[in-house]
Amino acid sequence: MDNATLDNHLRLFYAEVKNQDGDDYSKSTLLGLRYGLERYLNSPPHNKGITISGNPEFKKSNVVLNTKLKSLKQGGKENVQHKPPLEPEDLQKLKISVFAVYLIVQVPLGCCETCGSVRCCFGVVVVVKVNET
Numbered sequence: 001m002d003n004a005t006l007d008n009h010l011r012l013f014y015a016e017v018k019n020q021d022g023d024d025y026s027k028s029t030l031l032g033l034r035y036g037l038e039r040y041l042n043s044p045p046h047n048k049g050i051t052i053s054g055n056p057e058f059k060k061s062n063v064v065l066n067t068k069l070k071s072l073k074q075g076g077k078e079n080v081q082h083k084p085p086l087e088p089e090d091l092q093k094l095k096i097s098v099f100a101v102y103l104i105v106q107v108p109l110g111c112c113e114t115c116g117s118v119r120c121c122f123g124v125v126v127v128v129k130v131n132e133t
Helices: 003-017 026-041 056-074 088-099
Strands: 101-108 122-129
Touching: 003 026, 003 056, 026 056
Parallel strands: none
Antiparallel strands: 101 122
């Protein structure tokens, strides 16, 4: 796919992308999508060596993305809504649990449909024992 076609597809993608609830993604998510796509295209086996942000070949898609980001800002949806900070008591419990004991067990998940063997179908179960104080 040439850069002009990719630019057109990205332009449509940025204009229409929504989360599962049908709402617009946040600014950080939209920028993360763009950088993730760029990283994907520049890693093996693709090795395109392109930069989507700031590249004149991707001007149309970047204009659409920047317009969407401005629209989010005007609608007051630009910022991420963070969870409240941990209470000091809960933070102390986490610090103590650093010394927790971890047990990793391989469990057969059933017969492999491909080869009929149980050996290649193991899953890993992590059992965590948290020290209580």
